Amino acid sequence: MRRNSPATSRFARFLIAAAVAMSGPAPAGEVASRDGARIVYDVQGAGPALVFVHGWTCRRDYWSGQVRDLAVDHRVVTIDLAGHGESGRGSRTDWAMEAFGADVVAVVEQLGLDRVVLVGHSMGGPVILEAARKLKGRVAGLVLVDTYKQLDKPRTPEQVAAAVAPFRENFREQTKARVRTMFTPAMNRETVEMVANQMSSASPDMALPAMHATISYEAQAAATLRELNVPVHAINAGSPPTDVASLQRNGVKVVMIPDTGHFPMLEKPEAFNRALREAVADLSRLKRE
Structure with missing residues (x-):
């Protein structure tokens, strides 16, 4: 019989509460992105700033287990990218990483954050890379969460099209099926x-x-990593495997969270938070040197 861990059960309850809360009080803040899309964000805690960016079709509350821990001694910002969660779409038709990166920049500038660590899960990884390009001098480092398993062999345009094609046929059912394999x-x-x-x-x-x-x-x-020239950590899930040497060749320091799927922050929040704290401490130290 499969047992449910207390951490995962807590997250399930949190999602229920979050769904209810979205129709209740207003969020901590909102700002217009460069194209006018309304971007919603939350801020908790005080101290060095950490900005969390969710993955594809996710929401800012997926970081709830990190906010509770890190807000003790950090200023923690979580963002709903345009078209996700509570954020709007406005007239946006451009869903490229550069456009999503502008959402992050808008929040950082609204809050007047002079020095930040950007944390991005999955799609949030390239989003924070693009945000960092526009925030040069203000980014202490980047944390990519299960974004890249390797960096030396990108997929061809034909392979990209083939990967997306099944989702065009039946988006809802294909997405459900794929997500179930990610845990x-x-x-x-x-x-x-x-x-x-x-x-x-x-x-x-x-x-x-x-x-x-x-x-x-x-x-x-x-x-882009070479262009940015900022320290980068990757916290990757145990499955599927990561080509650690490939990431290291591109200047990325890698930490693995064993026995997890694509959402290590949900499956093993305590282990993930320890790895994240160590990464943030290392990034802050490297930036000062």
Whole structure:
């Protein structure tokens, strides 16, 4: 019999509470992105700033387990990218990583953050790379959360198109099926289904081009890392495997969270938070040197 861990059960309850809360009090803040899209964000705690960016078709509350821990001694900012969560779409038709990066920049500038660590999960990885290009001198470092398994062999345009094609046929059911494979069998099934249902409820006219843009960004990720010249950590899930040497060749320091799928911050929040704290401490030290 599969047992549900207390951590995953807590997250399932949190998602339920978050869904209810979204129709209640106003969030901590909002700002217009460069194209006018309304970007919603939350801020908790005080201290060095950490800005968290969710993945494809996800929401800012996926970082709830990190906010509770890190806000003790950090200023923690969580963002809903345009077209996600509570953020609006405005007139946006451009769902490229550069456009999402502008959402992050708008929040950082609104809050007057002079020195930040940007943390991005999955699609949030290339988003923070693009944000960092516009925030040069203000970024202490980057943390990529299960974004890249390798950086030396990006997919070709034909492979990108093939990866997106099944989602064009039946977006909702294909997304649910894919999300279910992104967790280990030990993960609380209630949480898995809640995540699958939430992610598959996204608008396909946003989600499909965003997926295409995310995968296509592989072709420029290594070059962007070289251009930024800021310290980068990767906290990757145990499955599927990571080509650690490939990431290291591109200047990325890698930490693995064993026995986790694509959402290590949900499956093993305590282990993930320890790894994140160590990464943030190292990034801050390297920036000072």
